Amino acid sequence: MRRHDHGSSASPASEAKTGNAARVDAETDGSERAGAETGGRGEREETAVRLRGVGKSYGKGHTAVEALRGVDLTIGTGELVVLLGPSGSGKTTLLNLIGGIEPASAGTVEVAGRSLAGLDEDARTAYRRDAVGFVFQFFNLVPTLTAMENVRLVAELVDGERGGRRAGRGRRRERAREALESVGLAGRADHFPAQLSGGEQQRVAIARAIAKDPELLLCDEPTGALDLETGLGVLRVLQDLNRRGRTVLVVTHNAAIAAIAHRVVRMRSGEVVDVATRAVPADAGEVAW
Numbered sequence: 001m002r003r004h005d006h007g008s009s010a011s012p013a014s015e016a017k018t019g020n021a022a023r024v025d026a027e028t029d030g031s032e033r034a035g036a037e038t039g040g041r042g043e044r045e046e047t048a049v050r051l052r053g054v055g056k057s058y059g060k061g062h063t064a065v066e067a068l069r070g071v072d073l074t075i076g077t078g079e080l081v082v083l084l085g086p087s088g089s090g091k092t093t094l095l096n097l098i099g100g101i102e103p104a105s106a107g108t109v110e111v112a113g114r115s116l117a118g119l120d121e122d123a124r125t126a127y128r129r130d131a132v133g134f135v136f137q138f139f140n141l142v143p144t145l146t147a148m149e150n151v152r153l154v155a156e157l158v159d160g161e162r163g164g165r166r167a168g169r170g171r172r173r174e175r176a177r178e179a180l181e182s183v184g185l186a187g188r189a190d191h192f193p194a195q196l197s198g199g200e201q202q203r204v205a206i207a208r209a210i211a212k213d214p215e216l217l218l219c220d221e222p223t224g225a226l227d228l229e230t231g232l233g234v235l236r237v238l239q240d241l242n243r244r245g246r247t248v249l250v251v252t253h254n255a256a257i258a259a260i261a262h263r264v265v266r267m268r269s270g271e272v273v274d275v276a277t278r279a280v281p282a283d284a285g286e287v288a289w
């Protein structure tokens, strides 16, 4: 099994900064599980995300804000990681950097072994479009399109841009149907967003995110606008997708969601202050808040 350099790459300084000696072990855990899948051409990278010394600042002078400060974090392929922290601690900023929505001010962000810093605007757009699925708090569905059309829209955009990989219309419809099925909504394909509950709308948004078969699913407060029951339905879908091999990063205020994570990352004031591993993540069905 190919092994990672987590032990050596996590410098004493960064360990001291996170104040968490378990961090290196926790990272090794994730890569070992994923490592079994790697080793040859065409196989998956064992590290999904690697951040080293990542900083992000906004503005200048007396209005400058340091949203992220020296963040080191590794996410193994196939992990479900929950990122917790109070408002303003930098969670969304971190997600946006990993998703290529904005560039880091310092340090390196690598996804599936490729550095995002070297990408020009076109390559960054292609990366966002092809490699990352985004799920937001307020679903962001197009209200005048049905569930199926919302999902297909993204599949068509992606196919339209991916030279040489154009799928036929039938194949795109099939892929969209598969995505809706995988979130338990095949029966609601022809409903408009207003005819769906909040939880169902979020599941359509998840179907839309996975229809393009992204390497990474980035979720920002995916249950934030939902009541307990519908929120748990969404968590079940995310856990199910993760169990089928997808890497999932969930940003949330809701500490109860941490129960389903392989690893829980806590942030405060732009820094990672703790990383904890769960030997056996809870079933989403067992979570309550």
Ligand SMILES: Nc1ncnc2c1ncn2[C@@H]1O[C@H](COP(=O)(O)OP(=O)(O)OP(=O)(O)O)[C@@H](O)[C@H]1O
Pocket: 058, 059, 065, 066, 067, 085, 086, 087, 088, 089, 090, 091, 092, 093, 094, 253
């Ligand atoms: N575009 C921006 N311009 C200026 N400051 C920003 C910008 N985006 C974020 N910030 C600041 O960066 C810090 C981190 O914000 P971020 O949204 O990442 O926090 P968060 O942990 O996701 O918070 P919340 O849970 O409230 O969404 C905050 O102080 C915020 O005001």
